[in-house]
Amino acid sequence: MANYSILTLARNALQRHRGWPQAWRSPTLRPSYDAVIIGGGGHGLATAYYLAKLHGMRNIAVLEKGWIGGGNTGRNTTIVRSNYLNPESAAIYDHALNLWEGLSQELNFNVMFSQRGVINLAHDPGEERELRRRIYANQLAGVDAEWVGPTQLSELCPILNLDPNIRYPVMGGTLQRRAGVARHDAVAWGYARGADRHGVHIIQNCEVTGLDIREGRIEGVQTSQGAIRTPKVGVVAAGHSSVLAAMADIRLPLDSHPLQALVSEPVKPVMPTVIMSNKVHAYMSQSDKGELVIGAGIDPYNSYTQRGSLPVIEETIRAIVELFPITSRLKMMRQWAGIVDICPDASPIISATPVKGLYFNCGWGTGGFKATPGSGHVFAHTLAKDAAHPINAPFALERFYSGALVAEHGAAAVAH
Amino acid sequence: MLLLACPWCGPRSEEEFSCGGEGHIVRPLASAEMDDAAWGDYVFMRTNTKGVHYERWCHANGCGRWFNIARSTTTNEILAVYQVGDNKPELPK
């Protein structure tokens, strides 16, 4: 399998790019594996990668019902940041951010991680106090965070409307300079290629339809391509987590909702950073192709339809047009939704279950892309050692019975 | 966009309503005797059905009253509208 480098690029250019090998294999399913990961999104693929690379588990498979990255991984607006309120959250999101910084080298795959900063706006004194509190909490947790006033904001993002007479005037905001965006597909592909190189089987078009459980222990999974025996299963199925849990008679504290985003026609670079606003519920960045990437909110009711409702988009666009008046005559090119698994405390669940050998990594809701490397890393540890990594210990299912919730509604924010 | 038939006001746009989530979750009566497991299940655990979901809605920007509906979460089709306190309705196959 070819290493990507300037030399291989040059060599392949001379061969008119006909010589590139497949980035990962399409193996046939084995009848048994040492571990099975259900869900070929970024989190599932990262889990498999770290299981194989760091824990030496090579006889493992990732089962994906569609194509890898076709779930929320390939539908998200790619904001990466770690400025959450609680120390437990700062630990996991900052762990991820540290891994993001070396990820392209680690995977030998350009994930286009761009640390262009992320700004969260405040529109009233109450919100300003709330955001300043988060800055102090971040600084105590070792996460970079600073306050930026209107003058600095106009330098950081000249297209932002700082007119004090708009309906929700901008009073300032928080800035995390290490935050930014990455290329979502590349994250799935990079981890898939990396996992494949360590022997992992990536099986697409393979839907898990049942979990075989005997005497409280997982023994295998039923799939659209046949049955597999395995002593260990990690479910990383985002919006479909409750569906898989039901196969094991487990209930999760999750509700699945469509979350929408849209992109404009491509324009010249106008947006040098990422700007988010909780209050008016909108956020925007610009992709390397020039499209303005706009994120909306969730539909207020449960749904698996992967479409999303129009009033939600309208509300977001109203806010975007007021915050960035130059967008008022832009054409929108595409709109879509992903099904996100909303957890009551806006924090993830990375946990063992009452079934031995069956683990869940879910509840990332509207904001799990940023956590992909960290989530995969600690979940691999949990699966390999049958014990939580210290970073994911606070995110076990038990917290819904003990009351030790990790409430992140403020920081999960407009939701990303 | 959903068109919901409020039992009192008739069909109105989704924007007039707020969704109260899964229905038929009965508040436990003997709460003093409940352990943490029972409380956790009651407060947090949900069926989150892929299929027919029985849920509560409030005509918040209208008459302000609550009612239940049965809705498919795979198509969003509304299959039945019924009163709070009624049993889950029989649905046409």
Ligand SMILES: Cc1cc2nc3c(=O)[nH]c(=O)nc-3n(C[C@H](O)[C@H](O)[C@H](O)COP(=O)(O)OP(=O)(O)OC[C@H]3O[C@@H](n4cnc5c(N)ncnc54)[C@H](O)[C@@H]3O)c2cc1C
């Ligand atoms: C519009 C939108 C914008 C977002 N913006 C951001 C953002 O800016 N920043 C951020 O951090 N997060 C964001 N998110 C959230 C983020 O996308 C998710 O939290 C994250 O991608 C979840 O990754 P995953 O690998 O767990 O899930 P997914 O990528 O959804 O992967 C789960 C996979 O499981 C598969 N699966 C399901 N059921 C089965 C089955 N029975 N058998 C086999 N396979 C199955 C699915 O097909 C899917 O591919 C956004 C999400 C959306 C929808």
Ligand SMILES: [Zn+2]
């Ligand atoms: Zn009404």
